[in-house]
Amino acid sequence: MEKTRDLGRTRExxxxxxxxxxxxxxxxxxxxxxxxxxxxxxxxxLFYCFGSKEALYREILSRKFTERANFFEAAPDDLAAAILxxxxxxxxxxxxxxxxxxxxxxxxxxxxxxxxARRDYFSRTSARxxxxxxxxxxxxxxxxxxxxxxxxxxxxxxxxxxxxxxxxTGLAPTDPRFRRKRQRFLRWxxxxxxxxxxxxxxxxxxxxxxxxxxxxxPRRAARGAVGG
Amino acid sequence: MEKTRDLGRTRExxxxxxxxxxxxxxxxxxxxxxxxxxxxxxxxxLFYCFGSKEALYREILSRKFTERANFFEAAPDDLAAAILxxxxxxxxxxxxxxxxxxxxxxxxxxxxxxxxARRDYFSRTSARxxxxxxxxxxxxxxxxxxxxxxxxxxxxxxxxxxxxxxxxTGLAPTDPRFRRKRQRFLRWxxxxxxxxxxxxxxxxxxxxxxxxxxxxxPRRAARGAVGG
DNA sequence: AATACTATTAACCGTATGGTGAATACAAGG
DNA sequence: CCTTGTATTCACCATACGGTTAATAGTATT
Numbered sequence: 001m002e003k004t005r006d007l008g009r010t011r012e013x014x015x016x017x018x019x020x021x022x023x024x025x026x027x028x029x030x031x032x033x034x035x036x037x038x039x040x041x042x043x044x045x046l047f048y049c050f051g052s053k054e055a056l057y058r059e060i061l062s063r064k065f066t067e068r069a070n071f072f073e074a075a076p077d078d079l080a081a082a083i084l085x086x087x088x089x090x091x092x093x094x095x096x097x098x099x100x101x102x103x104x105x106x107x108x109x110x111x112x113x114x115x116x117a118r119r120d121y122f123s124r125t126s127a128r129x130x131x132x133x134x135x136x137x138x139x140x141x142x143x144x145x146x147x148x149x150x151x152x153x154x155x156x157x158x159x160x161x162x163x164x165x166x167x168x169t170g171l172a173p174t175d176p177r178f179r180r181k182r183q184r185f186l187r188w189x190x191x192x193x194x195x196x197x198x199x200x201x202x203x204x205x206x207x208x209x210x211x212x213x214x215x216x217x218p219r220r221a222a223r224g225a226v227g228g
Numbered sequence: 229m230e231k232t233r234d235l236g237r238t239r240e241x242x243x244x245x246x247x248x249x250x251x252x253x254x255x256x257x258x259x260x261x262x263x264x265x266x267x268x269x270x271x272x273x274l275f276y277c278f279g280s281k282e283a284l285y286r287e288i289l290s291r292k293f294t295e296r297a298n299f300f301e302a303a304p305d306d307l308a309a310a311i312l313x314x315x316x317x318x319x320x321x322x323x324x325x326x327x328x329x330x331x332x333x334x335x336x337x338x339x340x341x342x343x344x345a346r347r348d349y350f351s352r353t354s355a356r357x358x359x360x361x362x363x364x365x366x367x368x369x370x371x372x373x374x375x376x377x378x379x380x381x382x383x384x385x386x387x388x389x390x391x392x393x394x395x396x397t398g399l400a401p402t403d404p405r406f407r408r409k410r411q412r413f414l415r416w417x418x419x420x421x422x423x424x425x426x427x428x429x430x431x432x433x434x435x436x437x438x439x440x441x442x443x444x445x446p447r448r449a450a451r452g453a454v455g456g
Numbered sequence: 457a458a459t460a461c462t463a464t465t466a467a468c469c470g471t472a473t474g475g476t477g478a479a480t481a482c483a484a485g486g
Numbered sequence: 487c488c489t490t491g492t493a494t495t496c497a498c499c500a501t502a503c504g505g506t507t508a509a510t511a512g513t514a515t516t
Binding site for chain 3: 487488489490491492493494495496497498499500501502503504505506507508509510511512513514515516
């Protein structure tokens with residue numbers, strides 16, 4: 001039979017509820033009482049287990065962050081296919097995108113959660129892209145760091161701005177029909193990029209895509225803080 | 229000499245301070261006391277002038293919304309040039325982007341501020357794009373509503389996720405150097421799109437770009453509310 | 457200069473919230 | 487079965503915040 005007392009389990013329940021609450025309302029907007037209620041746990045346990053709301057938030061970010069990292073590691077070589085993989089990786093988890101977005105709004109310039117890992121990701125991806133460009137698989141006149149954020153933008157944006165997506169397309173970004181259409185659309189510039197006119201290699205490939213995009217720390221106590 | 233009592237002026241001062249505060253912290257995170265302090269005005273005046281925090285927020289959104297709309301109205305015909313104009317329109321005002329982002333996170337599905345105007349914008353733009361496509365100036369196999377949110381994504385994303393932008397490019401999205409690089413980058417797919425291989429017209433043009441992208445109403449009292 | 461009106465201020469209130477002190481109940485070890 | 491440690495609960499605090507009541511001081515009008 002179930003143990004009536006199991007700290008590990010309550011921890012997990014809290015983390016689950018907190019993820020939902022923080023994704024929905026951000027650090028400042030999330031309510032400890034609500035997290036406890038959702039977790040079916042006494043509010044006090046949050047502080048017993050994690051010390052403070054902010055520490056709990058950091059824990060959530062850190063977990064989600066590493067979880068997502070693995071996903072990104074598995075990108076295929078072909079650029080067009082890689083874009084689709086990134087789309088999958090970047091848009092299959094609404095809560096993650098929302099956490100990213102809260103962070104983007106809340107960060108004041110203080111160190112991000114997992115900043116090193118992120119920097120790592122970007123520099124690895126960058127090196128890979130540079131190699132591909134040197135081999136002529138990406139047009140020489142294309143700015144690679146611009147290409148990077150562009151790819152993230154292409155995949156993350158619809159989830160990050162769902163109302164706008166719905167207004168433009170009539171579909172929710174989570175709707176399977178939307179996702180199919182988006183994938184079809186993304187294939188277009190992908191192939192175009194692959195057909196690299198600069199050097200003329202008809203089919204392109206990137207090295208394998210790894211890495212992640214991430215998280216960050218808290219802001220000024222229980223609010224939001226400026227972002228720049 | 230200056231009037232010591234001027235309701236119009238205090239209203240403006242409040243609006244100015246509120247814009248900054250709401251852009252920085254969102255509806256839930258913004259503090260009435262702080263707005264008053266920044267405006268150099270007694271807190272009571274916020275409620276005297278606007279009734280409630282939320283009403284003030286709506287006023288801010290509505291103003292910013294129509295202000296931006298005018299900007300978007302003036303897009304040139306040529307697609308490549310239009311993209312640059314949209315970039316300018318979409319990325320020249322950080323506060324606006326942040327308001328959009330707060331909205332995106334906060335909206336629970338309730339009606340957006342200026343939703344009708346936005347729908348208008350999207351349908352007008354959509355019609356224009358369809359005409360251009362019919363004339364063969366945009367590849368026939370390109371999904372136009374996907375194209376629309378893509379263009380917004382390309383221009384808005386760097387400001388919406390500044391930390392990511394900085395990690396990828398080493399520059400802040402507001403940095404003039406970044407903006408130049410981004411413009412140069414955006415010209416690339418712009419010209420590529422213009423060279424419409426589907427029907428073969430070498431130089432493309434869109435009709436004029438109008439419209440706007442926008443705002444929304446409040447959420448559950450002084451918090452954040454779910455977004456989907 | 458008295459009147460009437462309204463912009464402005466000071467003080468205050470009720471509530472919600474993050475966080476805590478201390479009691480309590482369960483489980484394992486002896 | 488009793489003790490010991492810890493997971494869980496209950497009651498509570500201090501504070502911050504949106505909003506309001508009521509008094510006050512400019513200003514225009516006559």
